[in-house]
Amino acid sequence: MQPQDRLDLYRTMVLIRTYEEAILREYHADKKPVFDIGAGLVPGEMHLSAGQEPVAAGVCAHLTTDDAVTATHRPHHFAVAHGVDLEKMTAEIFGRVTGLGKGRGGHMHLFDPATHFSCSGIIAEGYPPALGQALAFRRRGSDRVAVAVTGEGAANQGAFHESLNLAALWKLPVVFIVEDNDWGISVPRSASTCVTSNAVRAAGYGIPGARVEDNSVEAVHEVAGEAITRARAGEGPSLIEVHTLRLWGHFEGDPQSYRSDLEGVPGKDPLPTFEQELRAAGVLDDPSVSAVAAQARDRVEAAIEFAKRSPEPEPATALDFVFASA
Amino acid sequence: MQPQDRLDLYRTMVLIRTYEEAILREYHADKKPVFDIGAGLVPGEMHLSAGQEPVAAGVCAHLTTDDAVTATHRPHHFAVAHGVDLEKMTAEIFGRVTGLGKGRGGHMHLFDPATHFSCSGIIAEGYPPALGQALAFRRRGSDRVAVAVTGEGAANQGAFHESLNLAALWKLPVVFIVEDNDWGISVPRSASTCVTSNAVRAAGYGIPGARVEDNSVEAVHEVAGEAITRARAGEGPSLIEVHTLRLWGHFEGDPQSYRSDLEGVPGKDPLPTFEQELRAAGVLDDPSVSAVAAQARDRVEAAIEFAKRSPEPEPATALDFVFASA
Amino acid sequence: MTLTEPSPATRAQRKLSTAKAMVEAISQEMERDQDVFVLGEDVGAYGGIFSSTTGLLDKFGPERIIDTPISETAFIGTAIGAAVEGMRPIVELMFVDFFGVCMDQIYNHMAKIHFESGGNVKVPMVLATAVGGGYSDGAQHSQCLWGTFAHLPGMKVVVPSNPADAKGLMTSAIRDDNPVVFLFHKGIMGLPWMAKNRRSIDHVPDGEHVVPIGEASVARPGSDVTIVTLSLSVHHALDVAEELSPQGIDCEVIDLRSLVPLDTEAILESVGRTGRLLVVDEDYLSFGLSGEVIARVVERDPTVLRGPAARVAVPDVPIPYARPLEYAVLPTPSRIRQAVLELVNA
Amino acid sequence: MTLTEPSPATRAQRKLSTAKAMVEAISQEMERDQDVFVLGEDVGAYGGIFSSTTGLLDKFGPERIIDTPISETAFIGTAIGAAVEGMRPIVELMFVDFFGVCMDQIYNHMAKIHFESGGNVKVPMVLATAVGGGYSDGAQHSQCLWGTFAHLPGMKVVVPSNPADAKGLMTSAIRDDNPVVFLFHKGIMGLPWMAKNRRSIDHVPDGEHVVPIGEASVARPGSDVTIVTLSLSVHHALDVAEELSPQGIDCEVIDLRSLVPLDTEAILESVGRTGRLLVVDEDYLSFGLSGEVIARVVERDPTVLRGPAARVAVPDVPIPYARPLEYAVLPTPSRIRQAVLELVNA
Numbered sequence A, B: 001m002q003p004q005d006r007l008d009l010y011r012t013m014v015l016i017r018t019y020e021e022a023i024l025r026e027y028h029a030d031k032k033p034v035f036d037i038g039a040g041l042v043p044g045e046m047h048l049s050a051g052q053e054p055v056a057a058g059v060c061a062h063l064t065t066d067d068a069v070t071a072t073h074r075p076h077h078f079a080v081a082h083g084v085d086l087e088k089m090t091a092e093i094f095g096r097v098t099g100l101g102k103g104r105g106g107h108m109h110l111f112d113p114a115t116h117f118s119c120s121g122i123i124a125e126g127y128p129p130a131l132g133q134a135l136a137f138r139r140r141g142s143d144r145v146a147v148a149v150t151g152e153g154a155a156n157q158g159a160f161h162e163s164l165n166l167a168a169l170w171k172l173p174v175v176f177i178v179e180d181n182d183w184g185i186s187v188p189r190s191a192s193t194c195v196t197s198n199a200v201r202a203a204g205y206g207i208p209g210a211r212v213e214d215n216s217v218e219a220v221h222e223v224a225g226e227a228i229t230r231a232r233a234g235e236g237p238s239l240i241e242v243h244t245l246r247l248w249g250h251f252e253g254d255p256q257s258y259r260s261d262l263e264g265v266p267g268k269d270p271l272p273t274f275e276q277e278l279r280a281a282g283v284l285d286d287p288s289v290s291a292v293a294a295q296a297r298d299r300v301e302a303a304i305e306f307a308k309r310s311p312e313p314e315p316a317t318a319l320d321f322v323f324a325s326a
Numbered sequence C, D: 001m002t003l004t005e006p007s008p009a010t011r012a013q014r015k016l017s018t019a020k021a022m023v024e025a026i027s028q029e030m031e032r033d034q035d036v037f038v039l040g041e042d043v044g045a046y047g048g049i050f051s052s053t054t055g056l057l058d059k060f061g062p063e064r065i066i067d068t069p070i071s072e073t074a075f076i077g078t079a080i081g082a083a084v085e086g087m088r089p090i091v092e093l094m095f096v097d098f099f100g101v102c103m104d105q106i107y108n109h110m111a112k113i114h115f116e117s118g119g120n121v122k123v124p125m126v127l128a129t130a131v132g133g134g135y136s137d138g139a140q141h142s143q144c145l146w147g148t149f150a151h152l153p154g155m156k157v158v159v160p161s162n163p164a165d166a167k168g169l170m171t172s173a174i175r176d177d178n179p180v181v182f183l184f185h186k187g188i189m190g191l192p193w194m195a196k197n198r199r200s201i202d203h204v205p206d207g208e209h210v211v212p213i214g215e216a217s218v219a220r221p222g223s224d225v226t227i228v229t230l231s232l233s234v235h236h237a238l239d240v241a242e243e244l245s246p247q248g249i250d251c252e253v254i255d256l257r258s259l260v261p262l263d264t265e266a267i268l269e270s271v272g273r274t275g276r277l278l279v280v281d282e283d284y285l286s287f288g289l290s291g292e293v294i295a296r297v298v299e300r301d302p303t304v305l306r307g308p309a310a311r312v313a314v315p316d317v318p319i320p321y322a323r324p325l326e327y328a329v330l331p332t333p334s335r336i337r338q339a340v341l342e343l344v345n346a
């Protein structure tokens, strides 16, 4: 890879991590002394993606905002990498009228028509709409693609199978991503999935399947690039599983007492690893690392500020937007 | 195979065909001159299995009535082969109080606790309950197995995938059968399924997969035997697809105008083929063929007679059986 | 099934079956708008199991009339995604009874995306599906279930009872920027292979015909009893009304046509005049439409009722297969007649 | 989540959270009957996301407390098949909002097999699932949806509001030979990490405790207004009743506890005395429970009502994320209070 491309991947990963750390901070800021999930400026479930930056960064590097991404209950890394407006996204997470969904959606329901980004809190059910986006893209004669994301736990849901079959059958320009972070809440992969790699399932649909084993952003970038090129060329869908890492809990407040691997986790953090690689390759040094960090921090804090400054929705508007007006 | 076993398979196939021909006759007997689906002694949708006898006969030859079978909207061949009481089954199809479901179920909802037979009119949704039967069998320390059947169209339904994964993960004693009769109503396999053999999907679950290509009852018998032995031995599930034949319409009344292959169909009828083979091998001759036919006819006509003789349910009992009494 | 039907009479006086009226609406809208397309099981060469798409494949080709695998979650989701990108899919769920394999896409996605996006994403699509029993198709193929859809916010729910309304409501549904669930009763489609009521083949306006979603119609004006109903039961109610008319019992029959939005004013206006309310519903009795209609009246003013309101619906039992049982639980004319008589004699 | 809770006081006077009361019922029944087992997502080491199975894995081991893949159709179907073979599974659907991915197994199989088999096959199982909002979990994780289940025949539907009832109803549900849907509100579980009402940790009888399914309870006797409600809303209603009592407004609070069967007599008896009916329901307003309760009264005798019946429910809008919006649509004490005042001042 070119140094600039590597630097871009790094920048994206740092931006994501910076974002998640800021949300983490804001989420917990006003939930003490006793954690109350419904309290504070950012209430509700919060699924953060720290550790999974390589997947989003590696995949989205190949996309423009004309391409679609459907993400999961853990959507921030893909939203950030795909270029969703940080201010509107953050405002949505804070439940403000300036948010992507005017405060109606929340962190699991981010919809951004500008970047064709969406997500869903229901396991694997983000796959099927991606097929329709891909169909619409093709019908309109473009080479735009749809990327659909699930976790490894979700890959055992019926929607996964139906979507792969339909996409393969109709040769839709879709790339299916499975983020294998070893866990579906407290259930280890070994207790949810009867095969060690979802790549083997691709054969059941006659499509290319790959598994990236080491949470390496460059490896993701390479494999995703092939799949996306293929999709753009009208050659149909691919399935890519990435063995990634859930650095934190399933959601905030998760005690993770079920997690035997917890001790070793920090050492597997992909960010310092990648940073070291880039330093060794001369792509990064102290000043550039600081600059990237500062840039990310500025953007993220500006977004947080924007969100906090924005007004909350009026109760009197609670019934709006159930239906579009004629 | 031993001559006796081959003869048994033939007997089962003849019994099934005789049964389906009798139901066909009764179904249409009082629907003329203008076909009315809701009219006559046997109203409602009717999905007959002529042509698919090899699958049911070959599989069920390995089962006892302690084993479970969950079938589909096209259930008669498996019910007959598995030893469901013909009289009660027929009475159910005629909607009589002496039927398996006292007239509540009908031809798509045959439940026989005596043989652990059941079926469902919802595509692929007969698979999941089979897992539970298998789980119960294993928990009780028996070597009983559950056989779950779908069509090739159904193999693209989410329940198919979820069931295979769960059964493989828990090594349940289940054998999954896919009957590929080339059609899902009017949709040819090529327009529903992105791979030419569902056997390749077995690899996605790390279980054995096989496809029987020629609707041969002996081939089914052999492959199913291995799978069932494996399941009884606690080695987990298998998937078997059989390329079979829908000799008649999807349901009665189906004009089949969409069906390009219709002309060649009678020549592929597995019954005369198998009969000729057995004649050539000296297992059958004219008298034994007649005897088998006569026996089948007697049993089937007795069942039809039983059904017709049986009383219809009283309207006053329409609200019974919603709940079991304490 | 696709047996031949008598061809329609002259165009001016022409009568169409409900199925053909639906197809006409779809066809006209497809000509008008390239973004409209149809997908579902057996909608192509077969023409729809209940003839809801007959002839469209020949006219529009396989790119716009698309047969799908039996993967309702995937293909309804496909419709949703296409709608989100500005197309206007009509997706068919062959029987409403199959909603259980794909309800998440329907009620958590199709119905909620517009709201969750704060109105930024529209989901203009039609989910068309066949409902109803009466031909011994058993517990998994005979349900109406409109109450289930109407209970869950974010989808409009329309239920025509006759050819003209089927055309007009389908036109509106396709043009609506919201997801619309279009429930057509098999018994009103005018199918040659199923017993049908005489009104299932009837006059249908030529050309553009729009019936606004959310307006009930007075299928028969009357002064003694208000029968609020929909779909096939409208015809049973009309038959009963005609039958009782010589006895001096004058029934008003309100055809709801739409559950969401529900035309509460039309109900209130009629019950306000008659003082007697009977709801006839082929869906299950409890926790559904029939209770809702009664509640809408009573939360406004219970004194308009001269006596207890009455309901004729499927009494919370799965639809039985055997004909005598099925007809014991369906809202048959005889059950409706008895209920009307009890109301007026109370 | 499984943060530590204060340990219960002495056994005689002990108080339990609703979650612990549920677990106690399951545990006792598992000891009593080897055929009882639990399966679902995160029911093992995690102990249930809402602590509905905490400690059971340690006690009964992984053969009887089974974590499943995220395959609701497959594992609910597994429970059905096991029940058909005579076992008595308790299967957990983590949030009721997820019913859309597995409803076919629930309503076309679990609920109908007994009927379709003419009573020859029993399906003794419990489907336990978490409901309710109030903590900003958005449109896909905050619904109640009991109306949806109650509308479809063949399943009993129970909804406890407090620890003792949760234990008693769970015991009954496990022993019932029918499928029972057991809906527990997150807000009544007494979780340390979620705001809870003060009655979510309360006295629970030791040992065997059975609450019969189908009997409402009078949570508070009163003479002026009948508030029919259930689940978390019972507590809001009680709070409002206590608050209004000094003003001379005496509310009776009926805790339905069970939707199927619905204790119509208890409702009628109360409304017959008070003449005023308010239904408070955290499910969606239309085509659900609130309409049904009103209809049950009015189809018997509308004259018992001194004025219009009233409903406080979620006004047919997906549950919004932002707190001010969510609390605008939930049946909060302030909405209940206002509705009571309007009823008595009408």
Ligand SMILES: Cc1ncc(C[n+]2csc(CCOP(=O)(O)OP(=O)(O)O)c2C)c(N)n1
Pocket (backbone or CB within 6 Å): A073, A074, A121, A122, A123, A150, A151, A152, A153, A154, A155, A179, A181, A183, A184, A185, A246, A250, D041, D070, D072, D094, D098, D101
């Ligand atoms: C249909 C459905 N079932 C269950 C859940 C609850 N749930 C939310 S996240 C999750 C685990 C998902 O695991 P995985 O797919 O591996 O994604 P990860 O959380 O690891 O990113 C579960 C079970 C859900 N949201 N939807």
Ligand SMILES: Cc1ncc(C[n+]2csc(CCOP(=O)(O)OP(=O)(O)O)c2C)c(N)n1
Pocket (backbone or CB within 6 Å): B073, B074, B121, B122, B123, B150, B151, B152, B153, B154, B155, B179, B181, B183, B184, B185, B246, B250, C041, C070, C072, C094, C098, C101
């Ligand atoms: C979930 C669901 N979708 C659609 C149907 C309607 N339907 C009944 S049979 C059938 C075709 C089934 O094809 P296949 O699985 O190949 O079985 P076959 O009829 O060929 O035996 C369809 C679409 C259904 N019963 N259930």
Ligand SMILES: [Mg+2]
Pocket (backbone or CB within 6 Å): A151, A152, A153, A179, A180, A181, A182, A183, A184, A185
């Ligand atoms: Mg995971």
Ligand SMILES: [Mg+2]
Pocket (backbone or CB within 6 Å): B151, B152, B153, B179, B180, B181, B182, B183, B184, B185
């Ligand atoms: Mg087939």
